[in-house]
Amino acid sequence: MSTNNQRLHWSAWGLLIVAGLVAFWPSVWFDFVNWDDPSYITHNELIKSWSPQNLGGIATQTVTRNYAPLTILSFLIDHTIWGMKPGGYHATNVLLHILNGVLVLLLVRQISGSRFVAWTTAALFLVHPVQIETVAWISSRKGILSATFMLAALIARLKKEPGERADLWYIAFLSAALLSKALAVVIPAIVLAWDLWVRRQKFADAFPRQIIPGLLCVLLLLKTIASQNSVMGGVRGHMEFSIWKIIGIDATILWTYIRMLVWPTDLCVLYDPAVDGIWKSVVAASLAWIAILAFLWKKRESNPLLLWAGFTFFILLFPVLNFFRITTLMNDRYLYLPCILVFGVVAAGLHRLLSVPEELRSQLPGRITSTSRWLIGGTLVAAAIFATAAHLPVWQNPNTLWTHAMEENGQIPVVRIQMALTKYDSGHKREAVRILQRALSQTEPDEQDRERIQNFLKEWQQELAGRTLPRL
Numbered sequence: 001m002s003t004n005n006q007r008l009h010w011s012a013w014g015l016l017i018v019a020g021l022v023a024f025w026p027s028v029w030f031d032f033v034n035w036d037d038p039s040y041i042t043h044n045e046l047i048k049s050w051s052p053q054n055l056g057g058i059a060t061q062t063v064t065r066n067y068a069p070l071t072i073l074s075f076l077i078d079h080t081i082w083g084m085k086p087g088g089y090h091a092t093n094v095l096l097h098i099l100n101g102v103l104v105l106l107l108v109r110q111i112s113g114s115r116f117v118a119w120t121t122a123a124l125f126l127v128h129p130v131q132i133e134t135v136a137w138i139s140s141r142k143g144i145l146s147a148t149f150m151l152a153a154l155i156a157r158l159k160k161e162p163g164e165r166a167d168l169w170y171i172a173f174l175s176a177a178l179l180s181k182a183l184a185v186v187i188p189a190i191v192l193a194w195d196l197w198v199r200r201q202k203f204a205d206a207f208p209r210q211i212i213p214g215l216l217c218v219l220l221l222l223k224t225i226a227s228q229n230s231v232m233g234g235v236r237g238h239m240e241f242s243i244w245k246i247i248g249i250d251a252t253i254l255w256t257y258i259r260m261l262v263w264p265t266d267l268c269v270l271y272d273p274a275v276d277g278i279w280k281s282v283v284a285a286s287l288a289w290i291a292i293l294a295f296l297w298k299k300r301e302s303n304p305l306l307l308w309a310g311f312t313f314f315i316l317l318f319p320v321l322n323f324f325r326i327t328t329l330m331n332d333r334y335l336y337l338p339c340i341l342v343f344g345v346v347a348a349g350l351h352r353l354l355s356v357p358e359e360l361r362s363q364l365p366g367r368i369t370s371t372s373r374w375l376i377g378g379t380l381v382a383a384a385i386f387a388t389a390a391h392l393p394v395w396q397n398p399n400t401l402w403t404h405a406m407e408e409n410g411q412i413p414v415v416r417i418q419m420a421l422t423k424y425d426s427g428h429k430r431e432a433v434r435i436l437q438r439a440l441s442q443t444e445p446d447e448q449d450r451e452r453i454q455n456f457l458k459e460w461q462q463e464l465a466g467r468t469l470p471r472l
Contacts, residue, residue, distance in 0.1 A: 008105075008115050016105060016119065019381060020098045020126035023388045027136040028090045031397040034421055035269065036139035039064045040075060041089065047076040064139075067224040070179040071142040089138045096144045097135045101126035103151035108344055111158060111305065116370075120347040120377040125340055127381060129264045129388040133332040136395035142181040143336050149177035150184050150337065157191050160199065167209060174213050178220040185217040186315045193311050197304045238275060239325050248282035249275055250321045253330050255285050257317070261335065261342050264384075267391055268408040269401055270415055271330050306345070313341040350376060398422040413445035417452060424460065433460050 032041060041047065046057045058072045074092065082088025104125045109118035125131070134140045153173035156166050170191070177184035188210040195206035238246065253273055260267070274281075296307045316338040322329060354373050394404045402419040409415055416439035424432035436453050439445065445453060 023127040024094045024135050028087045032086045034398045040139045047079045068142045107155050117347040121344045123381040124343040127384045129391050134336045146177045146181035149173045182224045188213040251285040252281050272412050309341045313338050413443045413449040
């Protein structure tokens, strides 16, 4: 990568922020959705006041299977300012996302030394449609807030010669990230890989510096792991799969993630990826990943950053690859931070591809290659903004969200259940009953979903029958 150490012009910072606002500020006019928002916001008594009891609960309790006290505290602050107006919560998400874009630029600039690579990576991170779920869904605040502290921790620590002060800031930011979302437990592994491969430290020297961060991660895991035993919601057919079948499915899902970043179509709140009869896809995907791993390892001496980027992409996704079972196989929000590595490699590739050979530099004006880079980078960012504008309205309210999900993945029972709940809450109770009846006949709900559907049907049909009885 380039080692161009000139500072970015103020206009580049302004364009970055404007691009993020153009892409996501329309979400400020969106409503709450009935997908975790009731648990985190509307029915969450912990965020309704600053009483000692509530503050104690925020510090100690898990909410929707997550121990994330700083995230819940942020909702308490929002509720104090905005009450139950969803626009304020959405605005907080957008502004945190813009801040994260700035931090991405600073981090990539620090690592690569290239203005073009840093700006293009940060801009794509800010405006890409795969970020819609994380930014437009209020309940995904934990991912955005945790990312803020994770990026700050990496900026503090990923240096050529990080001193004791850098380690202290790194531990402080890591602690805040852990208290926002458990995903931050991967950060010590990322920093250790940096010290070993990029800084060329010996393991005996690098590992001790990760003992305290590692212990913090273990303590957080001990607190939150029990809350993950609940399996309500999502898709659960994979919960009993063997580890080898999960690895095979993951190999194909990782390629799906790459495709989503390159060509972000068919995005949805829930997915139901194929898990049976896909052995050919599994073999092809696995061989491709093995080839990439071999290439990265071969390049570890000449380009250690490339190996580190590949490892970081995988390790950021590792907690959601179902080695430790969760209720979904894939989601857009899982790519919130991993996409940085893909965009960074793409931007670095463009930078290198459009670089003029040394022997020709004296013969060509320097502005030609520089302008061509920025034009191509700007075109990619503009295309991503248009794609985001097209898909963002899906998250406008529960009806738009689940109508879209029904069109994309209506075979998933929980999609039918959420659509029925949406219709019921909006007063269309007979239609809600019909949706659940069709869910029983047209989909294959597991035992838990079938029980939920039958309980809703019993309750709603009794209510409807009671309304039609003549009064005496």
